[in-house]
Amino acid sequence: MIHDGGHVPRQIRFSEWSRVVDHGLGAETCREIDAAANAWRRLNGLSVSPLSFAGLDGRELCARQYVGVVEVNDIQIEIYPKLDSTLIEASEKQPLPPSAKIDTVMQNLMWMLEVADHRDIIETATAHLQEAPTSFFDLFAYLLGKNLLPELELGVAHSYVTFEDDLRSVRGRIGLVEQLTRNWNRFDRLSCAWDEFTADVPINRLFKCACRFLADRVQYLEAARLLLDCQALLS
Secondary structure, three states, X not given: OOOHHHOOOEEEEEEOOXXXXXXXXXXXXXXXXXXXXXXXXXXXXXXXXXXXXXXXXXXXXXXXXXXXXXXXXXXXEEEEOHHHHHHHHOOOOOOOOHHHHHHHXXXXXXXXXXXXXXXXXXXXXXOOOOXXXXXXXXXXXXXXXXXXXXXXXXOOOOEEEEEEEEEOOOOOEEOHHHHHHOOOOOOOOEEEEEEEEEOOOHHHHHHHHHHHHHHOOOOOHHHHHHHHHHHHHHO
């Protein structure tokens, strides 16, 4: 990060629950860092400040269990997760080789899987696939179809809907008020009201409208197939 005037800020990097001994910061800078850390605490509703000073004359900079960046003037303090402590401890003059970084990441990943008691790991081959551009419409369509289709296959939602109309024969119940007023002299028109158990309900109309809208805009074939299957069930 370059500040005004092309000056590169000093960076202090360490991991959570660790400390920097003899940080070399001035008293005024320490007060500004403390104020910035407390502003972070208030903004995020934390019970304690993410940073604090300890030791003789506050020469130790200590971090708690929070990860983030505190920047004051030309000082930039970066707090990393403690799993990255190995990478942080490597100095810029003797950086870790890429293989060591990969090993560190994999070790942390395996540790997290072990702690989570997740052992359902299956080794598979590597697939070589060509990249294809994906639009937001493709993504939205795939997510909609992927989650909606299994629900529709279990059964399309139905509900009782009340209909009213003038019919030639009785269906359901006769509306006496309408028949005696609006149709009092029309023996060929009977005011009826009846209930139908139908899938033509608002939620299904909304799903069908969304499927039609996205189907006209997708390029991803799998998403298009899912939408067509959804529309068939909603028809």
